[in-house]
Every structure is written in C-alpha cells, then in structure tokens.
Amino acid sequence: xxxxxxxxxxxxxxxxxxxxxxxxxxxxxxxxxxxxxxxxxxxxxxxxxxxxxxxxxxxxxxxxxxxxxxxxxxxxxxxxxxxxxxxxxxxxxxxxxxxxxxxxxxxxxxxxxxxxxxxxxxxxxxxxxxxxxxxxxxxxxxxxxxxxxxxxxxxxxxxxxxxxxxxxxxxxxxxxxxxxxxxxxxxxxxxxxxxxxxxxxxxxxxxxxxxxxxxxxxxxxxxxxxxx
Ligand code: B12
Numbered sequence: 153x154x155x156x157x158x159x160x161x162x163x164x165x166x167x168x169x170x171x172x173x174x175x176x177x178x179x180x181x182x183x184x185x186x187x188x189x190x191x192x193x194x195x196x197x198x199x200x201x202x203x204x205x206x207x208x209x210x211x212x213x214x215x216x217x218x219x220x221x222x223x224x225x226x227x228x229x230x231x232x233x234x235x236x237x238x239x240x241x242x243x244x245x246x247x248x249x250x251x252x253x254x255x256x257x258x259x260x261x262x263x264x265x266x267x268x269x270x271x272x273x274x275x276x277x278x279x280x281x282x283x284x285x286x287x288x289x290x291x292x293x294x295x296x297x298x299x300x301x302x303x304x305x306x307x308x309x310x311x312x313x314x315x316x317x318x319x320x321x322x323x324x325x326x327x328x329x330x331x332x333x334x335x336x337x338x339x340x341x342x343x344x345x346x347x348x349x350x351x352x353x354x355x356x357x358x359x360x361x362x363x364x365x366x367x368x369x370x371x372x373x374x375x376x377x378x379x380x
C-alpha cells in the first residue's frame with residue numbers, strides 16, 4: 153500500500169489518510185498542498201465510481217474522509233466562524249453562497265466559504281439543494297455583492313441556469329444587482345456562459361480574484377451602502 157495521501161484517499165483508507173495528514177502537518181507542510189492531494193484522491197474515487205469499481209458507499213466514504221481532513225485543516229485555513237460569521241474589520245465583500253437545487257455536494261462549497269471567511273469576506277451560506285425562489289428571497293433581503301452557485305452534477309447546470317434567470321429577473325433595472333459566479337468540479341467556460349454567469353471557477357483559490365472583481369463592479373454600480 154502506498155502511503156501517499158492521494159492513494160490513501162483513493163483507496164478509502166480513512167485512518168491511514170488522517171495519520172498521513174497529521175504527519176505532513178508535523179513536517180510543516182501547507183494546508184493548501186494537503187487539500188490539493190485530497191481533491192486528487194477524490195477525483196480518483198469519482199473515476200472508480202464511474203468505471204463501476206466503487207459504488208455509492210465509496211463516494212460517501214471519500215466525502216467523509218475529506219470532511220475529517222477539513223476539520224483538522226480548518227484552523228489553518230481561516231477562522232472557523234459560525235454559519236453567518238461576521239468579519240471583524242471592514243469586509244472584503246458580502247457573498248451569498250449555496251449549492252443549487254437537486255445537488256447535495258457541499259465539500260467544495262464549504263472550502264470556498266472557509267477560504268473567503270479567512271480573507272475577511274462576509275459569507276452567508278444557504279447550504280445545499282436550494283431552490284431558485286429561495287435564492288432570490290434571501291438575496292433580496294441580504295443585498296450581497298456576489299452570489300456564488302456551486303454544483304457538481306451535470307444535472308445541476310439547468311438548476312444553475314434557472315437560478316440565475318430568476319435572479320436576473322428579480323434585479324432587472326436595479327443598480328444593486330449582485331455579480332454571479334458559478335463553480336464546481338465539472339464547470340467550464342462554456343457551461344458558465346450557458347448558465348449566464350458573470351464568472352466561473354473549478355477551484356476555490358483561483359476564484360478569489362474573480363470574486364473581488366465582481367464585488368468591485370457591484371459596489372461601483374450600487375454606490376455606498378448604509379450598512380458596511
Ligand atoms: C464526495 C462525492 C459525493 C458525496 C458528496 C458529499 C458531500 N458532502 O459533498 C455524495 C456521496 C453525497 C455524492 C453523491 C452523489 N454523487 Co458524487 N461525488 C463525490 C466526489 C467523489 C467528490 C466531490 C468532491 O467533494 N470533491 C472535492 C471538492 C473539494 O472539490 P469540488 O467540489 O470540485 O470543489 C472545488 C471547486 O469545484 C470549487 N468550487 C466548488 N463549488 C464552488 C462554487 C463557486 C461559486 C466557486 C467559485 C468555486 C466552487 O472550489 C472547490 C475547492 O477548490 C465526486 C468525484 C469528483 N471527481 O469530484 C463525485 C461526483 C461529483 N458524484 C457524482 C454522482 C453521479 C453522484 C450521485 C448522482 C451518485 C448516485 N447515484 O446517487 C449522487 C448525487 C447526489 C446529489 N443529488 O447531489 C458524479 C457526477 C457525474 C456527473 N457528470 O454529473 C461524480 C463526478 C463522480 C463520477 N465521476 O461519476 N457524491
């Protein structure tokens with residue numbers, strides 16, 4: 153058995169994978185490198201599921217291992233924060249994040265939330281399987297600078313498109329429309345264009361500059377808000 157983290161996760165070796173994470177942290181490795189290897193391991197699990205070597209239990213187990221790893225790494229990525237963690241200083245932007253209707257994958261979304269909170273964004277996380285009308289209702293009440301939609305299934309894309317269409321309709325002609333960014337492992341530029349998003353990413357870290365750009369243009373259109 154290889155002791156590389158990618159292989160341990162791919163082989164669903166829960167205990168050995170957790171031990172490996174602790175060992176790598178003890179050697180001073182960065183959380184980002186460990187997360188990258190976990191994602192690569194999960195991708196292998198996904199491939200094995202598609203090929204029929206693993207079944208749904210394999211996906212569940214892989215998700216559980218990743219959740220445990222993130223529990224260990226969270227203090228190193230940023231403040232744990234309550235679900236609606238309020239930043240202490242001036243915020244980098246107000247972001248509403250969720251997984252779209254019909255999709256319950258949340259590990260990638262949670263990673264994005266953790267990362268944004270560590271960078272002083274005010275993040276509101278609506279959870280998973282969120283219907284378009286609920287997204288519109290909360291967005292109208294919250295006035296976010298950016299709405300981030302996550303989806304891991306090909307069947308999530310119509311739900312993403314419907315959510316964006318509902319947001320665009322609700323904000324038609326208004327200066328306070330948020331920027332909309334979409335993400336998930338299967339996201340591509342073409343899909344992002346098809347769903348009607350303003351930005352896209354298949355990686356939380358590389359999404360941050362795009363989210364900052366969308367915050368900037370939403371704020372420029374809207375002008376100063378009464379609550380910062
Ligand atoms: C773990 C897992 C599960 C777990 C999820 C647990 C959880 N709490 O999330 C469970 C067991 C629930 C699950 C269920 C299913 N799954 Co699944 N799952 C996976 C797996 C192995 C890993 C996904 C993951 O968490 N990756 C790690 C995270 C960190 O990566 P990520 O999600 O890509 O997120 C990163 C970026 O995408 C980005 N990001 C994510 N969201 C956002 C949002 C924004 C706004 C931005 C900017 C960025 C961003 O940032 C993240 C960090 O960099 C993938 C395989 C794969 N290749 O990914 C299959 C996979 C996604 N699942 C798949 C399938 C088919 C299913 C099921 C339909 C299986 C079934 N028959 O029931 C169900 C669907 C349930 C549902 N309705 O949603 C398929 C999808 C195929 C397709 N083309 O649609 C995949 C690809 C496996 C495969 N190869 O067949 N799954």
